[in-house]
Amino acid sequence: MGRAPCCDKANVKRGPWSPEEDATLKAYVESHxxxxxxxxxxKKAGLRRCGKSCRLRWLNYLRPDIKHGGFTEEEDNIICNLYGQMGSRWSAIASKLPGRTDNDVKNYWNTKLKKKIMAGKVSLKTLTENDTLPSTSTPLPTNQSLKTQNSPFNVSPNQLALVLPILEANDNNAFTDNQKNIISFDQTKHHGLYSPQVMHGVSQIGASSRINNNTNESNSNSHMVSLSQEGSSSISDSSSIAMNYNKCVVSQPQQQQQEQQQHCIDESMEMLVDFGFGFPYDFANCHYERVGETFAPEWVDFSYADIKPH
DNA sequence: AACAGATACAACCGCCTACTT
DNA sequence: AAAGTAGGCGGTTGTATCTGT
Incomplete structure (x- = not known):
């Protein structure tokens, strides 16, 4: 049984607020x-509206100190920097922008700012090894701790996304039928989509071998993306877990190639994962290299941020 | 002028958390 | 301590308006 509704849905008005309703709510809140x-x-104010709806209308629209539209360049930069630090915590971001609401900032980000970043008009702060993660997150585990991680259940959601693929790496059946409702896209056609400002490089879990997909051993450039929203025409930012199983060559530094040649050709997992950071941190392309019986993450490439299927 | 698709933003939904009983 | 509740939040949807054909 689900939770009881906050109001009697059959007897409350929904949809856009009329000027009369706005005036009633404004007058009531200002005086009482x-x-x-x-x-x-x-009920006290004489409105046939859900309390939540009233709260939202007041906070997002009727409050006297609200600013609407016309975000300044300075505000753009603040939003970008804060988003880079804390992800989609819109309320926290909005609290740093006087007169702006979380809804406003969220809408602005989703409809305009994201595009500005992709066009390279606004730069986004990139996390480096010296940066600290948002205070609500525990630090990402080190490469070593991931390799030896047995249970995903004592880690933060951000870490969970990193750990889950390890547990499920060998098991294509771990994905539900819905998740296998798959769109495939060609890496070679999307590789240049991201702007230089959008995260690429290597995550905190450490750099090592890079996987060369352009070799004959690579059996496919086709990546499989599962959708969390059936029927969606694009991959949403919050879609999670996609996978491809590849046989490919792991490039090694020249001097190591001869002695390690037998290890160079290996099976690897590549996955798109949801880190919970929101755009552009979603869709990191994790490469996993087989280590003994398990897969261990080798590097994370953020260059696939916000890719869309064709 | 009419239509379709894209865009912007207001509003809703449902989950989570903190507080109260 | 447990259960119930309201507030807060982020994700998503609905719809009015704009733009291109």
Whole structure:
């Protein structure tokens, strides 16, 4: 049984607010305050609206100090920097922008700012090894700790995305039928889509061998992307877990090639994972190299951020 | 002028958390 | 301590408006 609804949906008005409703709510809140109880407020104010709806209307639209539209360049930069540091914590980001609401910032990001970044008009702060992660996250595990990680359940959600593929790496059946509702896209056609500003390089889990997909041993350039939203026409930022199973060559530094040649050709997993950071950190392309019986992450390439299928 | 598709943004939904009983 | 509840939040949807054909 689900949770009880906050109001009687059949008897409350929904949809856009009329000027009269706005005036009623504004007058009531200005003269009485919210009373610390939004659920009871609409009845007291004489509105046929859900309390949550009233709260949202007040906070996002009617509050006297609200600014609408016309984000400045300075605000763009603040949003980009904060997003780079904390991801899609819109409320926290909006709190640094006087007069802006979380909804406003979120909409602005989704409809305009993201495109500006992709066009290279605004740069996004890139995490480096010296940067700290958002305070709500524990640091990403080191390469070593990931390799020996047995249980994903004592780590943060951000880490979970990194650990899950290891557990499921050998098991294509770990994915549900819905997840196998797959769009394939060609890496070679998307490799140049991202702007230089959008995260590429190697994550904190450490750099090592890079996998060369352009060799004959590489059996496919086709990556499989599972959708979390059936029927969606594009991969959303929050789509999670995609996979491809490849046989490919691991490039090694010249001097090591001869002695390690027998290890150079190996099976690897490549995965698109959701780190929970939101764009552009989603869709890191994780490469996993077989180590003994398990797969261990070798490097993470963020260059696939925000790719779209064709 | 009419239509289709894209865009912007307001509003809703449902989950999570903190607080109260 | 457990259960119930409201507030807060991020993700998603609905719809009005804009733009291109």
């Amino acid at each position: 305050g919210t009373g610390g109880n939004w659920i009871a407020l609409p």
